[in-house]
Amino acid sequence: MLLSDRLIQLGIQLPPPINPLGSYKTVSISGNQLYVSGLAAFENGKPIVGMVGQDLALDEAHHAARLTMLMILSCIDQAGALNRLERCSRLTVYVRADPSFTQHPRIADGASDLMLTLFGPEKLPARSAVGVHTLPMGIPVEIDSIFELKSA
Incomplete structure (x- = not known):
């Protein structure tokens, strides 16, 4: 089944894509690897902002991921x-959080759980969840990722 059909089957609608905010490509393909620049959550066309543990609760940050x-x-x-995606190979999830948040x-499960739903447990990505002091635009979560493409 095509991934676009799987999303429809699950009732998942993709948001409008964001354009690069600087001198980079959002998506870059090299061989059978697809690299996605660090991206953020948008709701109603605006970025979600705030610091986890201060402005956002864990469940809100999970939703942002x-x-x-x-x-x-x-x-x-x-x-x-x-529709060429075979799987997500790697996720790096950056979380802007209060220093006491652990x-x-x-929070990263918000992203990984979606990959689990779409690709199954045998194709879960390797992942890092990293706490950071600041992120662009005051966003709480930024994720960069690597995907494997199906052979042509």
Whole structure:
């Protein structure tokens, strides 16, 4: 089944893709690897902002990670490669959190759980969840990712 059909089957709608905010490509393909620049969550056309543990609760940040993963898929779709995805190989999830916050992996699950739903447990990506002091535009979550493309 095509990934676009799987998303429809699950009732998942992709947000409009974001354009690069600087001198880079959002999606870059090299061989059978697809690289996605660090992206953020958008809701109603605006970035979600705030610091986890101060402005956002864990469940809100988890939701932001899921929305970020949807933005990643949207940008991949814009690049014409959505239905060529074999799996997500790697996720790096950056979490802007209060220094006392320690549950970064639970936030990253917002992105990983979507990959689990779409690709199954045998194709879960390797992942890092990293706490950071600041992120662009005051966003709480930024994710960069690597995907494997199906052989032509």
